[in-house]
Amino acid sequence: MTSLNKDRDLWIADPSGGRALAYTASCCLNIQIRSSDR
């Protein structure tokens, strides 16, 4: 069995670590939100 992604990258291990950008990628605008924003 050859795993093409690492165990630590599985969703069940870390569902969204480091992936916040994907959620801010709306259909019309892709923005990197700064943590200092309100």
Added chain:
Amino acid sequence: MRAYVYLVVGGMYLTRRLLTYPLPDGRWLLINTLSGAIDIIAPAVAEALKQLLQNERVSLDPAIETRLRERGYLFDNPAHEDRRFQELFSTMMERRKREPVQFAICPTYSCNLRCTYCFEGDLTAGPLRAMSPEQVRNAFVAIETIRRERHPGANAHLILFGGEPLMRPVKPCVALILQEAELRGFGVGVVTNGVQIEDFLDLLLPKKRLIRQIQVTIDGPQEVHDRRRPFKSGRGSFSRIVRNVEVLLQEGLPITIRINVDRENISSLPNLMAYLEDCGWTLYPNFSCYIFPVTAYTDSNQTGILAEDEVLSELQRMFGGVGGQMPGFALYGFKVLGHVASVLNPSSLPLRMPPLFTYCEANGLRYFAFGPDGLIYPCGQGVGRQPLAIGRFHPVFELWEDRCALWERRSVLTVPQCQSCPLATLCGGGCAFGAWVRTGSLMEPNCQGSPQVLDRYIDRMISHIMHLAPM
């Protein structure tokens, strides 16, 4: 041996959230849409899994069985699998609460361009109607109330949207929006076609620290862009946009060029990228660029749409094959292939995707668009379509809870056809707005050929996949 007997007795349930692809050498590619695992298994293991799918008992090498459990393929029973799925869903929903809420203000629905693929259609062509100062103030009252009552503690971000927000007749309205945003400490993003930016410099430059991003669309070299994004008169918009972007870059404002790609313009990308480099734009630290596939949110006026696999295939052909690094631009808007391509070919899609229990921020009500009609919409694609409105902010503020609930609840756990679909966490149930346009219901899936897109992508990548894991 004892552990093995126990597991057989205790049950060995193979997840149904599984996509399997036989490889030419007898091995299988597995895509696990519960755990996110992507693996290649030997022919003997494939045979065993086939038996498990038919609910037959099998003997597995204990080491393989352990590995299959670690990777989220095997569970004790269906309830065990379901519990893990619910846990993942809950974790994602908790994390989503920490994502920013987006508030889009449309000073007008009108636009001075007539882009061939515009999803807003006739909405942009009517007589110009701008938000009144009172509407702008009421929009901010609504924003503060929504934040306080529905999303306490979440970051928020303001977007100037439209129509085209940077048109001369709505300049006083834009000035007031920026002033109100500054008072409240909001960062602001601007989605503009860029043709009249020169008339807004006196507003934008003094508010530079508020501006998180100005997004301007350029769809190709001049000839291609002008054909796709002309003025009402039919005249091209390219030269004016380029002149304006140049000024913004020199002034240090954060500029993002968006390239909407479909069948008509994708082959011109190398020329556009060369042009942007020749202009020296790519050297600016405040410059970025991304590609977004034109998407068929509605059935109208949308010819030449490229599916996700077709976009990736074309890009790989033009920019150096399957392992080639995409030069100078990011790719967004990939849903069903997002996770799979980021694992199989991270040079094409380096952004790792989470499981998509929802398609976008509209589900979960984390996006609110305010229009000059005084209505609040849950999605940028749906602005101006009154039956989609979820409330109003002028003359009084109210959210219509029955409509809000539909958007808030829509996920792959609530759309009936998504509940047992093995692709669900890859596509998030599809665009809700598109589902509504096609079927009149938000609780329908909007598959848009996702299974075929994934199948075609894997087919095209077969030799690359086998190269990743030589036998």
